[in-house]
């Protein structure tokens with residue numbers, strides 16, 4: 001008797017044809033703004049193969065079909081392709097600029113009853129918005145007399161879950177002075193550190209795709225947006241889309257801080273360039289005038 005051929009192979013087919021690679025890169029670009037070229041094909045294929053195996057898919061076509069209808073699968077995929085590298089007090093010259101200059105200018109045009117709204121987008125696993133909170137507590141004498149709202153947003157829901165959990169490795173904390181680690185964290189038995197509950201409660205987290213106007217639309221009147229170290233992964237068109245969306249989210253006279261390798265002048269003419277001693281930041285013109 002001839003053995004029956006199984007309907008499905010035991011192991012999935014993880015080879016990806018040229019047209020599938022291009023189709024996938026185009027799909028990922030439209031969903032996230034992140035650009036992968038031919039030079040990164042091996043990297044993309046490795047991650048896709050991992051997702052095919054982890055999702056129990058039969059191969060690329062099967063996974064791709066599921067991405068279109070299963071939101072969980074799409075979230076896993078986006079997590080697999082985002083670079084979440086971040087750490088506490090990264091590019092702290094901008095935090096210095098925030099407390100030495102930006103907040104004075106922002107509070108000068110506000111009433112005490114109005115909140116100061118600071119947005120870390122993308123926030124990855126939370127180090128950036130928590131750094132802003134710690135920096136303000138340590139360095140801004142008016143911290144108790146203003147209502148300060150700090151929001152952290154990212155496209156990657158797994159990174160956001162880690163941000164909400166607030167548990168960090170030594171590596172994440174490498175730039176944070178030890179007395180501040182002792183003050184704001186509890187050491188866990190596995191060598192990691194949990195951030196204080198009060199600090200954890202001071203940041204609100206939410207999923208936002210910065211190239212999707214439907215996602216950024218509800219966010220308005222931000223005084224400062226920290227949009228650091230994501231535009232490097234985009235092409236010009238996605239950068240422009242992100243810049244336009246974030247412009248709409250800023251209050252008139254509000255500021256946007258980019259990563260040190262990124263420059264708004266090359267992306268959008270909408271903003272004024274403000275050169276402060278500590279940092280270059282970009283301002284939405286309007287009420288309150290230029291910096």
Ligand SMILES: C[S@@+](CC[C@H](N)C(=O)[O-])C[C@H]1O[C@@H](n2cnc3c(N)ncnc32)[C@H](O)[C@@H]1O
Nearest residue numbers: 032082084086122124155156209210228229230
């Ligand atoms: C390298 S981290 C930067 C984190 C932090 N801003 C910093 O500078 O340390 C880049 C983050 O951008 C997020 N990201 C990528 N594309 C995005 C998009 N279209 N919208 C929102 N976040 C995105 C990734 O999930 C990742 O967490």
